[in-house]
Amino acid sequence: MRFATRLPGERGLAEHDADQIALIRGQIMRVGDRWRATHPWIDGHQDEMGMAIFVAAIIGVLGDAALYATGLLPWWATVLVTALWLSLLHEIEHDLIHSMYFRTNKWVHNSMMLGVWLFRPSTINPWVRRRLHLHHHEMSGTDSDLEERGITNGQRWGGHRLLGLLDTMLGYALRPFHMRRLVHAYVAQAARDPEESRRLAVTTPLGYFPLSAVHYGLWYLTIGVHLYELFGGHIAYPSAHHALDVVAVTLLAPNMIRTFCLHFVSSNMHYYGDVEPHNVLQQTQVWTAKWLWPAHALCFNFGGTHAIHHFLVRDPFYVREAIRAECQVVLRTHGVRFNDFGTFRRANRFGLAASTTGSVEV
Template identity: 85%
Template sequence: MRLATRLPGERHLAQHDADRIALIREQIAGVGDRWRVTHPWLARHQNGIGLAIFVGSIVGVLGDAALYRIGVLPWWATILATGFWLSLLHEIEHDLIHSMYFRGNKWMHNTMMLGVWLFRPSTINPWVRRRLHLHHHEMSGTASDLEERGITNGLRWGGHRLLSLLDSILGYAARPFRMRRLVNEYVAQAARDPEDARRLAMTTPLAYFPLSGLHYGLWYLTIGVHLYEFFGGSIAFVGAYAALNFFAVTLLAPNMIRTFCLHFVSSNMHYYGDVEAHNVLQQTQVWTAKWLWPVHALCFNFGGTHAIHHFLVRDPFYVREAIRAECQVILREHGVRFNDFGTFRRANRFGLAASGSVEP
């Protein structure tokens, strides 16, 4: 079988690893090609499919809110159901970052980018995230991989890592100098020139502004008001209190739990620290264990499909899910790790024993 040409960053890799990567990439591409031959409408209507999922997910979020408002859905079911729709919007955002929908129509493309941000206000600006994410693909597992390090990849497990997964803002606030260092390492590696470095240094720390500030502010207000009531306080503004609770159940809490599920999976299935630059074999593992189903339900099986994306970026998320089983066979046959939960003890190091210093 003819092997694909190495990508530019892979030219330094040992021949054995380069050949395995090329073979995996070619075989995954073959699976996707066969799927497209069997289902030719997928390629013809990729923009329409993405738009339909985008609109359908927003309708799902609004529908859940309406059903909760009239008493059909209880609060816990509303949070979980809405979290699922939001996980689809996350996948749409990820595909948009890779320009898989409306590549030639900037208005539609940017409208969808804005939409996925408005309904997931706990997340960073998607236009800022595009630069972070493309750099993640380029430098996955290394010191400048801000996208993954920012969600705790590479940290030793403990109270700070758990806090950061539960609440990104509190995690950053608890160790502000760590975040400054991560941003500086990212800017130093990602910037194309001094002017670009200045721009990245300015825009990256503001990635959570303004929507995340509003989201987390309302979330903390909700918690504070409930604690006040729990300890015997009297609520004066009943209408505002009801509106805050409604917003918390229908958007704030679903975003918090969805974000935790995604960050828990992503930060632990990616390796960090002793990863050879551009060696895709060392960047991720595959998670298929049944105990992960609850978290995978709210991040659209991220741990089961994301390794496919690292080898071959071209396919939208629903195609990756459709070809997942066959691609997982390919990954397993060529030595990609599955269910390596020792990574929790090793602070996500690739080596069977953590090598080098581990960030506390």
């Protein structure tokens, strides 16, 4: 058989693109199969691997906090190392969303979902995100792709986009009507009936509550207290101030910097606007430039491996990283773009030149 099986959404594409997508998917599948055959123990214990990484990352976060609290780890190292652990928890959450761990044990599965949310309180409720993310795979690059549109994908570069990447909640707050339109576009496309439409219209905007409200409230309080001190104010409760600083260094700041790195990479490596629905060739590019290493270090090389995931969802994140080099050869050979940094000028459009982007969103 020459090509792997086409998915239903791909049957409406031009024959060349549909064949290319099937060919890429088939080759990536064979690369993964060879890796699995070479590492049978790891492949046969996918649930255990996910749990081991989950537990190790949580121990890492708690260990960093203990070392910082006892003065053995400086604040800047605590922030960076903890952000590394949190990037692993993000990958675990993403794999859980695709039901890669404990698919048949709902108690363990949902406990892990809760755990990755508690340690990454700046993020959306993972059960809400599951629906958003699966819709992202279905409608990537279109108006209803709320997961990417919500993190500035498709916006013209400027002060607001940078602010939205640095602080997701503030970015939302400064453009409430824009966010309302994005949610409506998502609900209109994702809902299968009026009842589901009403449910999504309520649950989607509430996805950041309650944990993100607490996270950002404490973050803004920390900034406010330090600004107050900077301008000569006196803090009446130094012990509470110290406790707030510990939380900020060990959890809040690592989440902020990790989220910025992930959103910067994700929102710019995905294309938007002039892509065909279901055309995976037009959904993402691959980022391998060396100047991206600092950002990739805090989002587990997202730009280097995420395109693999769009073509083949099957593999957990550590398998994608293990087979990354060979898969990138496949992607490059069959026309997937690499390091297309012109997308910064084109507001993430796939094919239009900067002077002809038409209705680029402001």
